[in-house]
Amino acid sequence: MVAFSCVRMPNRAVLRQLQYRHRSQIAFAESITEAKPYSEVPGPKPIPILGNTWRLLPIIGQYQVSDVAKLSGIFYQEYGKIVKLSGLVGRPDLLFVYDADEIEKVYRQEGPTPFRPSMPCLVKYKGEVRKDFFGDLPGVVGVHGEPWREFRTKVQKPLLQLQTVKKYIEPIEEVTEFFIQRMMEMRDRNEEMPDDFDNEIHKWSLECIGRVSLDVRLGCLDPNLRSDSEPLKIINAAKFALRNIAILELKFPFWRYFPTTIWTKYVKNMDYFVEICMKYINEALDRLKTKNTTCEKDLSLIERILKSEPNPKTAAILALDLILVGIDTISMAVCSILYQLATRPEEQQKLYEELKRVLPDPNVKLTAAHLDEMVYLKCFVKEVFRVYSTVIGNGRTLQNDTVIQGYHIPKGVQVVFPTLITGSMEEYVSKADVFNPERWMKRKENEQKLHPFASLPYGYGARMCLGRRFADLEIQILLAKVSFNASFSVVKYYKQLQFQLIRSYKLEFHHDPLEYKVTFMYAPDGDLKFKVTKRND
Numbered sequence: 001m002v003a004f005s006c007v008r009m010p011n012r013a014v015l016r017q018l019q020y021r022h023r024s025q026i027a028f029a030e031s032i033t034e035a036k037p038y039s040e041v042p043g044p045k046p047i048p049i050l051g052n053t054w055r056l057l058p059i060i061g062q063y064q065v066s067d068v069a070k071l072s073g074i075f076y077q078e079y080g081k082i083v084k085l086s087g088l089v090g091r092p093d094l095l096f097v098y099d100a101d102e103i104e105k106v107y108r109q110e111g112p113t114p115f116r117p118s119m120p121c122l123v124k125y126k127g128e129v130r131k132d133f134f135g136d137l138p139g140v141v142g143v144h145g146e147p148w149r150e151f152r153t154k155v156q157k158p159l160l161q162l163q164t165v166k167k168y169i170e171p172i173e174e175v176t177e178f179f180i181q182r183m184m185e186m187r188d189r190n191e192e193m194p195d196d197f198d199n200e201i202h203k204w205s206l207e208c209i210g211r212v213s214l215d216v217r218l219g220c221l222d223p224n225l226r227s228d229s230e231p232l233k234i235i236n237a238a239k240f241a242l243r244n245i246a247i248l249e250l251k252f253p254f255w256r257y258f259p260t261t262i263w264t265k266y267v268k269n270m271d272y273f274v275e276i277c278m279k280y281i282n283e284a285l286d287r288l289k290t291k292n293t294t295c296e297k298d299l300s301l302i303e304r305i306l307k308s309e310p311n312p313k314t315a316a317i318l319a320l321d322l323i324l325v326g327i328d329t330i331s332m333a334v335c336s337i338l339y340q341l342a343t344r345p346e347e348q349q350k351l352y353e354e355l356k357r358v359l360p361d362p363n364v365k366l367t368a369a370h371l372d373e374m375v376y377l378k379c380f381v382k383e384v385f386r387v388y389s390t391v392i393g394n395g396r397t398l399q400n401d402t403v404i405q406g407y408h409i410p411k412g413v414q415v416v417f418p419t420l421i422t423g424s425m426e427e428y429v430s431k432a433d434v435f436n437p438e439r440w441m442k443r444k445e446n447e448q449k450l451h452p453f454a455s456l457p458y459g460y461g462a463r464m465c466l467g468r469r470f471a472d473l474e475i476q477i478l479l480a481k482v483s484f485n486a487s488f489s490v491v492k493y494y495k496q497l498q499f500q501l502i503r504s505y506k507l508e509f510h511h512d513p514l515e516y517k518v519t520f521m522y523a524p525d526g527d528l529k530f531k532v533t534k535r536n537d
């Protein structure tokens with residue numbers, strides 16, 4: 001009797017859940033037995049020995065790595081919603097899936113340690129070349145399974161918790177207002193930005209990430225930076241590391257077998273990163289020792305991590321990962337967003353009207369409440385991401401067999417979600433070819449189609465972008481009003497000035513339209529010679 005009363009009977013909700021799981025397991029077993037074999041998935045046929053890799057080789061190949069965005073569109077047109085690219089030398093098959101429902105299914109089934117098939121070269125660097133430094137907890141980028149989960153759990157709270165992230169409005173605002181001032185100084189006789197304006201955007205983004213992830217003012221926005229200065233070396237190292245991944249990984253991976261020139265340069269770059277990150281983290285550690293505050297809210301991101309993780313390597317590895325993937329992504333996203341604003345006067349006017357309404361007095365400091373009110377701004381950014389997704393796709397390595405589009409897909413296949421294509425499919429987004437930021441505003445049910453898995457610029461689930469809150473904040477602050485704050489020492493000469501980008505200046509582009517291209521990110525290819533003129537109203 002006693003034993004019986006100790007056994008807790010499952011309640012109805014638990015029973016329903018168990019029944020649901022049981023039913024879906026049966027449905028899955030049935031669907032997998034009925035599914036067509038993997039070998040029948042359509043796609044370009046591999047040739048003996050060279051497989052499909054030859055298609056990306058110079059001269060004989062059909063495609064350039066930089067054509068990846070086009071390639072993904074061509075695959076969809078030629079083969080349909082599921083396409084297999086097999087026979088890639090030294091790597092598993094790629095399976096392109098152009099079905100938002102199936103993408104949702106794969107994401108939802110991914111379990112606690114999702115496997116994003118990225119950067120084998122970084123895996124080799126962290127796991128073999130510099131195992132001495134990275135050890136058993138090598139970070140999040142290019143790391144999988146339990147080590148990934150353990151590291152991410154240690155660091156994600158201060159990076160993703162809205163309350164904590166809001167603390168970074170002020171430092172990002174300081175950097176941004178100085179950047180906008182630099183923009184004004186950089187204008188030529190025609191009030192246009194210089195040819196290499198994208199480089200200036202990279203400097204701004206590194207300065208922002210440096211403030212947050214290394215607790216340091218790197219001085220990237222100094223107008224007299226030398227080419228061998230630390231900030232420029234970091235930017236070049238980050239660009240090199242990301243932009244050569246496609247070349248290292250999609251072309252013949254000779255580097256796996258012997259140290260090619262490009263691999264040797266890659267390792268040198270990464271070593272430089274490790275050295276820089278450790279230098280600043282050690283400085284932060286020294287500062288923390290003398291800081292007499294125990295109050296969590298007064299601590300910077302790095303100080304929080306150092307406090308909970310006594311080994312400074314955790315903070316250094318986190319900083320390395322953030323800088324590595326954070327600089328180019330946010331910079332190219334901003335290039336794209338500014339280009340879209342400059343070439344869409346109607347939308348720019350709407351944004352300007354919103355900024356005037358939310359900030360009638362341009363002298364007040366920007367707060368989280370202001371940002372919350374800037375609905376059109378956020379919708380504009382989402383629409384740019386939908387149509388010109390900076391990261392053209394995401395992916396997962398399947399950890400179990402599954403059925404996609406009626407085919408039995410074996411464990412280990414790398415599924416690619418081509419966000420750039422699915423975000424513009426009429427089936428998932430009403431009037432997909434119209435650029436319409438308002439589509440993201442709260443809508444009545446069924447008014448417009450907008451499949452939640454068609455456009456996911458930051459990915460989804462437990463492995464979603466770790467820097468997305470910062471990225472959003474940086475973009476919003478750049479586009480919104482930024483008022484001067486005299487505490488940023490380099491700007492002491494501009495004490496009385498107010499700097500606002502869209503609120504005070506008009507952005508135009510008077511050159512041939514730019515095409516979008518993939519370097520690693522998807523962004524306009526060419527000189528961003530924006531004309532920036534003062535508004536009179």
Ligand code: HEM
Pocket residue numbers: 116140141142152209321322323325326327329330333390391393394395456457458459460461462463464465466467468470471
């Ligand atoms: C607009 C800019 C950005 C875009 C579009 C973007 C997009 C993405 C995407 C699609 C992923 C993969 C997510 C998944 O697998 O589900 C990702 C991962 C990641 N992103 Fe971003 N990102 C941006 C900016 C940043 C910034 C500024 C940082 C750093 C401050 C950052 C840090 C990371 C990290 C560390 C990961 C790996 C997360 C993990 O594997 O656990 N990102 N990002």
